[in-house]
Amino acid sequence: MEWSKAKKYTVIILILLNIVLMGLNIYKSFETRLTGSRISDVASLLNSRGVTITCSLPGSYKPMAEIATSDYSFDFVRLERIFMEGEQNVRRTDEYNSVVFISDNSRLSVRGSTVSFTSTLSENIAGINEARQYSDGIINKINENFGNYDFHSVSETDEGYIVKYYEKSGGKNVFSNFAYFTIKGNNVALALNYAGIGSEMSVKKNIFAADEALYSAINNIKEDSEKANISRVELGYYVISSNYGGGDYATPFYLITANGKDYYVNAYTGECF
Numbered sequence: 001m002e003w004s005k006a007k008k009y010t011v012i013i014l015i016l017l018n019i020v021l022m023g024l025n026i027y028k029s030f031e032t033r034l035t036g037s038r039i040s041d042v043a044s045l046l047n048s049r050g051v052t053i054t055c056s057l058p059g060s061y062k063p064m065a066e067i068a069t070s071d072y073s074f075d076f077v078r079l080e081r082i083f084m085e086g087e088q089n090v091r092r093t094d095e096y097n098s099v100v101f102i103s104d105n106s107r108l109s110v111r112g113s114t115v116s117f118t119s120t121l122s123e124n125i126a127g128i129n130e131a132r133q134y135s136d137g138i139i140n141k142i143n144e145n146f147g148n149y150d151f152h153s154v155s156e157t158d159e160g161y162i163v164k165y166y167e168k169s170g171g172k173n174v175f176s177n178f179a180y181f182t183i184k185g186n187n188v189a190l191a192l193n194y195a196g197i198g199s200e201m202s203v204k205k206n207i208f209a210a211d212e213a214l215y216s217a218i219n220n221i222k223e224d225s226e227k228a229n230i231s232r233v234e235l236g237y238y239v240i241s242s243n244y245g246g247g248d249y250a251t252p253f254y255l256i257t258a259n260g261k262d263y264y265v266n267a268y269t270g271e272c273f
Contacts, residue, residue, distance in 0.1 A: 032062045034209050042211040051221060051228045051258070057210040058235045058254075064207050064267065066249035067169055068198035069239050072146065074110055082141045083108045083117050115192040124186045128154050131161035135181040138190065139165055142179070147194055149179050157260060160184030166236070169197050173236035175255050175264060195239050197250060207267035210235070213254040216270040221258045232257035238264055 034057060043053050076092075080101055084090050087103035094100070098111040106119040125131050132154050139149050149165040152173065156162075160183050167177030179192045208216070210233050221228050238253035252267035265272045 032060060034059045034061065034211060038209070038211050042214050046214065046218065046230070049218065049222060050226055051218065051230060053214075053230045053233075055230060055232050057214075057233050059210075061207050061209040061235075061267075063204035064252040065201045065204045066251050067174075067200050067237060069248050069250050070196035070198060072113060072194055072196045074115070074194075075145070076110065078145045079108065079110060079115065082138070082145060083119075113193055113195055115190070115194070117188075117190040117192075119188045121186040121188060125161070125183050125188075128156060128161060131163055131181070131183045134183065134188070135163040135165070138181075139179060142192075147177065149177070155260070160187075167194070167197060169237060169250065170200065173234065173255070174239065174250050175236050175253060175262075176239040176250070195248070195250075201249070205268060207235075207252050208254075208265070208270055210254065212270065213256065213265040213267065216265050217254075217256050217258075217263045217272045220263055220272050221256075224261060225259050228258045230256060230258045231260075235267065238266075240266075 039057055046053060076099055080090065080092075084101055084103055084106060087106055090101055090103045092099065092101050096111075098109050100110075101108040105121075106117065109116040125134055132151075135154075136151070139151075143149055148167055150168050150173075152164040152166050154161065154163045161181070163181040163183070165179040166173035166175060168174065174197060177194055177197070179190065182189045214230070214233065221230075232255065234255045236253060236255060237250035239248055239250050241248055254265040254267055256263040256265060263272055
């Protein structure tokens with residue numbers, strides 16, 4: 001009988017303990033969640049300085065870890081096949097620490113982690129959908145050989161159609177692993193950067209909230225434009241030399257887009273560039 005009562009009390013205590021722990025977890029989650037009042041405050045401050053926000057802000061700023069990265073050696077034969085297949089009179093040369101492939105209509109340059117490609121097509125590309133379709137075709141070939149680039153955005157500018165892709169890690173974009181297409185008429189230009197993405201480091205560190213990232217970026221934004229519209233604020237990663245040890249790591253970063261220009265804020269330090 002006494003044993004039965006003891007078991008009952010133990011179960012009740014465990015239930016109460018779980019309720020308390022659940023409450024603490026919920027309370028803790030609010031400590032790393034951007035509140036409506038904070039969003040309102042940063043919007044008012046930016047508006048007073050001639051900057052408007054027309055996008056939502058990342059609501060969570062839980063501690064994040066860096067991700068190990070590594071240098072990547074491109075396979076030149078595969079790159080030539082991706083970009084120069086079907087081209088006439090393809091020639092390879094080395095210049096200024098770059099490996100360059102040139103054909104009658106295209107030029108492919110590889111230097112370190114960076115790939116540049118320009119081409120004159122036989123027909124004009126007209127419309128955002130056609131620009132996206134052309135870019136998707138190249139990205140599919142790239143992803144079959146290296147990387148895991150995912151579509152991010154497409155826009156029409158004075159320079160032409162801009163189609164952007166980023167590598168993903170843990171569901172977040174790695175902004176330094178990018179592929180940017182600029183397409184105008186029958187002229188195509190691609191700028192691509194790639195680093196090998198490894199596993200997440202064990203230590204998670206506190207990060208700045210999205211409103212704090214905006215405070216960090218405001219001076220840079222104002223230097224470029226008196227009147228600015230912030231159309232995107234996104235939390236992801238950027239590969240830099242770590243402040244916490246040797247080597248390069250994908251560090252948590254915010255991408256802030258204002259008037260079509262991208263600004264990057266280190267989510268650990270608040271530095272903006």
